[in-house]
Amino acid sequence: MLKYALWRIAVAVPLLIAATVISFTVLQLLPGSPVSVLTFGTQATPAQVAAIKADLGLDKPVVVQYLIYLGHLLQGNFGTSYINQQPVTEEIASRIPYTIELACAAFLVAIVVGLPLGAIAAWYRHSPLDRFVTAFSVLGVAVPYFWLGLIMVLVFAVKLHWFPALGAGGPRSLVLPAVSLGVGYAALVTRLFRGSLIDELDKPYVQYAEARGVPRSRTFLRPVAKGAAGPVLTGLGIQFGNMLSGAAATEIIFGRPGIGSLFVQSILGKDIPTVQGLIVLVAGIYIVANLIVDLTKAWLDPRVRLYLAGLST
Numbered sequence: 001m002l003k004y005a006l007w008r009i010a011v012a013v014p015l016l017i018a019a020t021v022i023s024f025t026v027l028q029l030l031p032g033s034p035v036s037v038l039t040f041g042t043q044a045t046p047a048q049v050a051a052i053k054a055d056l057g058l059d060k061p062v063v064v065q066y067l068i069y070l071g072h073l074l075q076g077n078f079g080t081s082y083i084n085q086q087p088v089t090e091e092i093a094s095r096i097p098y099t100i101e102l103a104c105a106a107f108l109v110a111i112v113v114g115l116p117l118g119a120i121a122a123w124y125r126h127s128p129l130d131r132f133v134t135a136f137s138v139l140g141v142a143v144p145y146f147w148l149g150l151i152m153v154l155v156f157a158v159k160l161h162w163f164p165a166l167g168a169g170g171p172r173s174l175v176l177p178a179v180s181l182g183v184g185y186a187a188l189v190t191r192l193f194r195g196s197l198i199d200e201l202d203k204p205y206v207q208y209a210e211a212r213g214v215p216r217s218r219t220f221l222r223p224v225a226k227g228a229a230g231p232v233l234t235g236l237g238i239q240f241g242n243m244l245s246g247a248a249a250t251e252i253i254f255g256r257p258g259i260g261s262l263f264v265q266s267i268l269g270k271d272i273p274t275v276q277g278l279i280v281l282v283a284g285i286y287i288v289a290n291l292i293v294d295l296t297k298a299w300l301d302p303r304v305r306l307y308l309a310g311l312s313t
Helices: 002-029 034-038 046-056 062-074 088-123 128-142 145-159 172-201 204-211 216-254 259-268 272-300 302-312
Strands: none
Touching (some): 002 062, 002 272, 088 128, 088 172, 088 259, 088 272, 128 172, 216 259
């Protein structure tokens, strides 16, 4: 298990480096220049433009620019924002708590809603209740979360005045964005958990236990649920990263000052250091989330532990 964890951490390093290379290259290919943004509305002379480029390091070859950026990144320095001249790490640190709060709340909605519905659908499979839950999961995946967010603002904030429409001022302001972002993922968890439970219920060890007189509820709550948790955990680990990226539209709709809205503002303002810092941050969260999921899956499922033990011998 320890060897597997160390191997997964070692694999994460080149993935992070690849993320920096891709983000740096793509941003270099975007039309426009940070200098044009900084000098917008002014009559900068060619000498002033050249001085700004030299100050930002944009007069150097692209490869040299990347190596300088990578060296700063290894020291924990994401650079300085082109727009407000503040360190990118400070700007991200001031915004990320709002995004993590939203992503965790949406993640909680996905688990609290998705797992029970998936279990109910698997227990009563092929029944009208199962078909109703399946219809909900299909509808939840199909409905865009930003459209659902707009509808929820119109109904629950504008019409009923139950929740605030904008801002991040307390638990009540978190309800609408968390539900609008989490419903789609709850539908996905429902489908994953239902399918995994049905696969486990059809396996020979469950039939053998029932033949011995073991109540179905006992096998359902322990070995079946643990065996079915693997695919769900993998899906949730991937979707947690998607929640961070999906939080951009949600934060804009609900006026939350998270990294999603910062990302959009930075792209529009050609603020390359901030965009690069956010991409590396999200990539790191993806990798860490998948690492935690893989280790949790190995801890829950003894078959995975046996497989890993075989690899280490």
